[in-house]
Amino acid sequence: MIIAVDFDGTIVEHAYPKxxxxxxxxxxxxxxxxxxxxRxxxxxxxxGKLLEDAIDYCEQNGIYFFAANANFPEENRENSPRKLMADLFxxxxxxxxxxxxxVIYKAVEATVRGENSFETIMSNTPIPEKKERKGFRGLFR
Incomplete structure (x- = not known):
């Protein structure tokens, strides 16, 4: 499978730009x-430099990506689609x-076997309690 992976909040906790x-x-x-x-x-x-920092962090931890923010390492981002051709994000x-x-690993394995990975994820993930929303946006939720 081709798997696209976010960095901040996914591999590391949110501390952007750190x-x-x-x-x-x-x-x-x-x-x-x-x-x-x-892949x-x-x-x-x-x-730029912030992307290089993320790639360096991953490589120092033994994670090697086929490409970063692209489908292929040599892809010209100015002339290519913004959407990645990935099987899973x-x-x-x-x-x-x-x-x-x-749970993510089990879901990928299930997908490879042809099973429904969304069911795998949802059956193993507790549903968070709704938070009370305050302020203007809270009026519409």
Missing amino acids: IGKPIPFAVETLRMLHNDGH LLLWTVRE IDDRNLGGLPDWG
């Missing part, structure tokens, strides 16, 4: 996915948030 603390089991799981033969793409808002902004990395 590198946050590692999210438990993210590095280990991504190494396992790579070793299982999946990993880094898909992040980071560009791992991002903390997913519907329901970022599942535990163990």
Whole structure:
């Protein structure tokens, strides 16, 4: 599978533009996915030096991406589509948030077997309680 992975809030905690603390089991799981033969793409808002910092962090932790913010390493971002051609996106902004990395790994395995990975994720992820929203936006939720 081709798997696009976000950086901030997914591999490390949010501390942008700094590198946050590692999210438990993210590095280990991504190494396992790579070793299982999946192609990993880094898909992040980071560009320039901040992107280099993220790539360096990952490489220092044994995570190697096929490409960053692109489908292929040599892709010209000015002439290519903004959307990645990935089978799966791992991002903390997913519907329901970022599942535990163990659940993510099981969902990828289920997808490879042809099972419904969304059911796998949802059956293993507790549904968070609704937070009371205040302010203007809270009127519409």
